[in-house]
Amino acid sequence: xxxxxxxxxxxxxxxxxxxxxxxxxxxxxxxxxxxxxxxxxxxxxxxxxxxxxxxxxxxxxxxxxxxxxxxxxxxxxxxxxxxxxxxxxxxxxxxxxxxxxxxxxxxxxxxxxxxxxxxxxxxxxxxxxxxxxxxxxxxxxxxxxxxxxxxxxxxxxxxxxxxxxxxxxxxxxxxxxxxxxxxxxxxxxxxxxxxxxxxxxxxxxxxxxxxxxxxxx
Amino acid sequence: xxxxxxxxxxxxxxxxxxxxxxxxxxxxxxxxxxxxxxxxxxxxxxxxxxxxxxxxxxxxxxxxxxxxxxxxxxxxxxxxxxxxxxxxxxxxxxxxxxxxxxxxxxxxxxxxxxxxxxxxxxxxxxxxxxxxxxxxxxxxxxxxxxxxxxxxxxxxxxxxxxxxxxxxxxxxxxxxxxxxxxxxxxxxxxxxxxxxxxxxxxxxxxxxxxxxxxxxx
DNA sequence: TAGATTGTTAATCGATTAACAATC
DNA sequence: TAGATTGTTAATCGATTAACAATC
Numbered sequence: 001x002x003x004x005x006x007x008x009x010x011x012x013x014x015x016x017x018x019x020x021x022x023x024x025x026x027x028x029x030x031x032x033x034x035x036x037x038x039x040x041x042x043x044x045x046x047x048x049x050x051x052x053x054x055x056x057x058x059x060x061x062x063x064x065x066x067x068x069x070x071x072x073x074x075x076x077x078x079x080x081x082x083x084x085x086x087x088x089x090x091x092x093x094x095x096x097x098x099x100x101x102x103x104x105x106x107x108x109x110x111x112x113x114x115x116x117x118x119x120x121x122x123x124x125x126x127x128x129x130x131x132x133x134x135x136x137x138x139x140x141x142x143x144x145x146x147x148x149x150x151x152x153x154x155x156x157x158x159x160x161x162x163x164x165x166x167x168x169x170x171x172x173x174x175x176x177x178x179x180x181x182x183x184x185x186x187x188x189x190x191x192x193x194x195x196x197x198x199x200x201x202x203x204x205x206x207x208x209x210x211x212x213x214x215x216x217x
Numbered sequence: 218x219x220x221x222x223x224x225x226x227x228x229x230x231x232x233x234x235x236x237x238x239x240x241x242x243x244x245x246x247x248x249x250x251x252x253x254x255x256x257x258x259x260x261x262x263x264x265x266x267x268x269x270x271x272x273x274x275x276x277x278x279x280x281x282x283x284x285x286x287x288x289x290x291x292x293x294x295x296x297x298x299x300x301x302x303x304x305x306x307x308x309x310x311x312x313x314x315x316x317x318x319x320x321x322x323x324x325x326x327x328x329x330x331x332x333x334x335x336x337x338x339x340x341x342x343x344x345x346x347x348x349x350x351x352x353x354x355x356x357x358x359x360x361x362x363x364x365x366x367x368x369x370x371x372x373x374x375x376x377x378x379x380x381x382x383x384x385x386x387x388x389x390x391x392x393x394x395x396x397x398x399x400x401x402x403x404x405x406x407x408x409x410x411x412x413x414x415x416x417x418x419x420x421x422x423x424x425x426x427x428x429x430x431x432x433x434x
Numbered sequence: 435t436a437g438a439t440t441g442t443t444a445a446t447c448g449a450t451t452a453a454c455a456a457t458c
Numbered sequence: 459t460a461g462a463t464t465g466t467t468a469a470t471c472g473a474t475t476a477a478c479a480a481t482c
Binding site for chain 2: 014016017018021044080084094095096098102105109110149175191193197198201203205208209210
């Protein structure tokens, strides 16, 4: 069992995108090498944590020297699967869907947006970001011609159950989910990343209300 | 020092919106009382954790009986500040901004959206969700007439620094932030809730790539 | 009273931090 | 070689889980 196969804690995984972003910034600023101490400072964590985190995946540094920024960024990019092209469909081309279509750099992150679906007949057939929006009903036909590795669900909770059922039947097992339907409970073999925007507003509501406001993240 | 004043751990705070949602569902389904065990099951956590969490804020239950759903929901709503009306402005009326304007139930969550700002001259002056979009430059004048308790930043990282500076100067200290500018580092006295959508896609990328996929959240 | 279930204390588990030997 | 900084083990801290006395 190699080091890379060991169980990686979720907090570590959730820090990877931040490491990646930090290292990109540094690379752009022409910084070629970085110590765990300096990287930690930039991330608002401890140097120990940086070294522990990176060592979950193998030694990317050089003792007595530090880490080479471009190399470390590349290794983290690989961990995040950025060197692949995961075929992805997006369901629900409302404002949120469009925000994602326009602002996510799918290519960079290792995804390829290859299908848009909506139920609104006014949207179906129109073009967006180089793709024609398909009707919900066309999914089955679509999955015959295309592999679909992941689905992004920008649909309301009310229609999520039905949509996920169809996608699951079509073999899709990975979801970026913006509604409150609990995919993982129904389909435990799926990989699901949930984003609950309203929870963020509620959390802010708590922090603004909280009297003992000692302000942390 | 009352129980309510004690330091509340961030994981507990982040579970509050989930409790709230769960209890709303139960209330709608006509469930009047609930045990920590049943609530835990619905939330995919342990009964111990439910009781520990709720006891951070005082005893909402009855020994030997359980919790009254409507009462507990009400208490959590209060904790989340839902009984207040925090005057809020939104910056950046692009797709993401519109998604939030249309889909967030501000009133319900204790917020009142009272101002929209953008720099795009084509948008300024147009109406959206009952509000006229103002030019960025009008903020100072706006804050003379209105109290602004919080700002939602649906703007790119590149313009965030400047916008936050203006808002801070105008007295705003609470932010729901969707870009990568680190408000908290620059202005430590602010309350900030960050939402980094791209990190969610990258995390999904990791989970899809990860060979030792033992699937957890 | 007996049964149920909370509130709370104690035990465990996991994540973060500190320390230091390895080594560049 | 001396200084620096990693990789890794050990110590600490904090969060979760278990246990049980209190009490409805």
